[in-house]
Amino acid sequence: MTTRDVRFPNHFLWGTATSAYQIEGGGTNTDWSRYELSEGTHAVEPCGPGCDSWNRYEEDLDLIVELGLNSFRLSVEWARIEPKQGFYDQEALLHYRKVLEACHVRAILPVVTLHHFTIPLWTADLGGFEHPDIATWMGEYAKVVGEALGDLIGIACTVNEPNIVALMGYLTGVFPPAQSSWERFSIVNRALRACHVAMRDALRATPGTYPIGLPLSMNEYEALPGGEDLVASIRHEMEDEYLRVVGDDDYLGVQCYTKIVIGPEGLVVRPEGELTEMGYLFWPESVEYTLRRAASFVDIPIIMTENGIGTDDDRQRIRYLEGALEGLGNVLRDGLDVRGYFQWSLLDNFEWTFGYRPKFGIVAVDRATFARTPKPSAAWYRNATSSFSY
Ligand code: BGC
Numbered sequence: 001m002t003t004r005d006v007r008f009p010n011h012f013l014w015g016t017a018t019s020a021y022q023i024e025g026g027g028t029n030t031d032w033s034r035y036e037l038s039e040g041t042h043a044v045e046p047c048g049p050g051c052d053s054w055n056r057y058e059e060d061l062d063l064i065v066e067l068g069l070n071s072f073r074l075s076v077e078w079a080r081i082e083p084k085q086g087f088y089d090q091e092a093l094l095h096y097r098k099v100l101e102a103c104h105v106r107a108i109l110p111v112v113t114l115h116h117f118t119i120p121l122w123t124a125d126l127g128g129f130e131h132p133d134i135a136t137w138m139g140e141y142a143k144v145v146g147e148a149l150g151d152l153i154g155i156a157c158t159v160n161e162p163n164i165v166a167l168m169g170y171l172t173g174v175f176p177p178a179q180s181s182w183e184r185f186s187i188v189n190r191a192l193r194a195c196h197v198a199m200r201d202a203l204r205a206t207p208g209t210y211p212i213g214l215p216l217s218m219n220e221y222e223a224l225p226g227g228e229d230l231v232a233s234i235r236h237e238m239e240d241e242y243l244r245v246v247g248d249d250d251y252l253g254v255q256c257y258t259k260i261v262i263g264p265e266g267l268v269v270r271p272e273g274e275l276t277e278m279g280y281l282f283w284p285e286s287v288e289y290t291l292r293r294a295a296s297f298v299d300i301p302i303i304m305t306e307n308g309i310g311t312d313d314d315r316q317r318i319r320y321l322e323g324a325l326e327g328l329g330n331v332l333r334d335g336l337d338v339r340g341y342f343q344w345s346l347l348d349n350f351e352w353t354f355g356y357r358p359k360f361g362i363v364a365v366d367r368a369t370f371a372r373t374p375k376p377s378a379a380w381y382r383n384a385t386s387s388f389s390y
Contacts, residue, residue, distance in 0.1 A: 013340025015071035019116035025050035031124035045355035075113035079120035100152035109154035139198030146206030162192035215253030218290040226264030243297035253305035284323025308344035310358035329390035
C-alpha cells in the first residue's frame with residue numbers, strides 16, 4: 001500500500017478523451033504505423049497526420065473550454081519519449097510539458113495516459129509484451145514521465161485497456177502483432193498486469209500527489225444458451241483477473257461501449273437490435289452495468305475514463321449519451337463513488353483498423369484542412385454536463 005499523499009479534485013470531472021496516436025499524427029516510430037503500412041493486415045488505411053493535434057493542441061483545448069468541461073484525457077506517446085531504448089527525447093518531453101501547461105492555463109485538469117495501444121518499434125522488435133523485461137521497460141519509461149511531467153499531471157492512467165491490447169493483438173489477431181492463441185492472450189494479460197503495477201509504483205516514487213489507476217475495458221455480456229461457459233472464461237481473463245490486482249490503486253478507470261452477445265460458437269457478430277457504425281449493439285445501459293460490476297469488486301473511487309459511440313448520425317450519439325448519463329445518475333444516486341465521466345471522443349479521429357470512417361467525435365474534423373467543427377452533440381454535452389443532477 002502507498003503512503004503517498006493522494007489528492008483527488010474536489011469536483012466531479014466532466015471531460016472528453018483522446019489518445020496521442022489517434023490524433024497527433026506522425027506516430028511513425030510505432031508498431032501500429034508499421035502494421036498499417038504492411039500488406040495483408042486488417043488496417044484499412046494508415047493513420048498519417050491524424051488530426052494534426054501535435055500542432056493544434058491549443059485549438060483542441062480551446063474547444064474543451066468552449067464545451068464547459070473541466071478535464072481532458074490525453075496520452076503521451078512512448079515511441080516519441082523513448083524512440084530508442086534508454087534514450088529519452090527531451091524535446092518530446094518539453095512538448096508534452098507545454099501541452100499540460102496549456103491545460104492548466106485553461107483550468108482543464110489533464111488526465112494523462114502513459115500507454116495507449118502503441119509501442120515503440122524497438123520494443124516491438126524485441127518481442128513487445130512477450131519479452132520477459134517488458135514490465136521493467138515500462139516501469140523505467142513511467143519513471144521518466146513521472147520525473148519530467150509529474151508536477152503537471154492531474155490524474156494518471158498507466159496502460160489503456162490492457163485487456164484489449166491482449167485480446168486484439170494475441171487472440172483475435174486484429175491488432176499488431178496479429179497473433180491468435182488463447183495461451184499467448186493469457187500470458188500477455190499477465191504481463192500487462194505486471195506492467196501496470198511497475199508503472200504505478202514507478203510513478204508513485206516520483207513527485208506528485210495525483211491519483212494513479214488503470215483504465216479497463218469492461219462490457220455487459222449476454223450469454224445465449226450454450227454460451228455461458230465462454231462468457232465466464234472471457235470475463236475471467238478480460239475483467240476479473242484485472243479487477244483483483246487494482247485494489248491498491250488510487251482509483252479504477254472503467255471504459256465501456258456496448259453489450260457483447262456470446263453464443264455456443266463464440267461472439268455473435270451482428271446481434272439483433274439497433275447497431276452502431278462499429279456493428280456494436282446500441283447499449284448505453286452498459287454504463288450503469290459496468291460501473292456497478294466494477295464497484296462490486298473494488299473499494300476505491302471509480303472514474304468512467306471512456307464511453308461513447310461511433311456513428312454518422314449525431315442524433316443517435318445524443319440518444320446514446322442521454323442513456324449513458326441516466327445510468328451514471330442512477331449509480332451516483334445509489335452512492336457509488338464515481339468521480340468523473342469522459343466522453344470518447346473529442347474529435348473524429350483515427351479508429352485503429354477501421355481508419356477514419358467511424359465517427360466517435362463530438363467535433364468533426366475536415367480531413368483536408370483539419371478544421372474543427374463542433375456537432376450538435378457537443379452543445380448537447382455542454383448543456384447536459386452543466387445542468388446534470390441526480
Ligand atoms: C479505445 C480507443 C478507441 C475506442 C473506440 C477504446 O477501446 O481506448 O482508442 O478509439 O475504444 O473504439
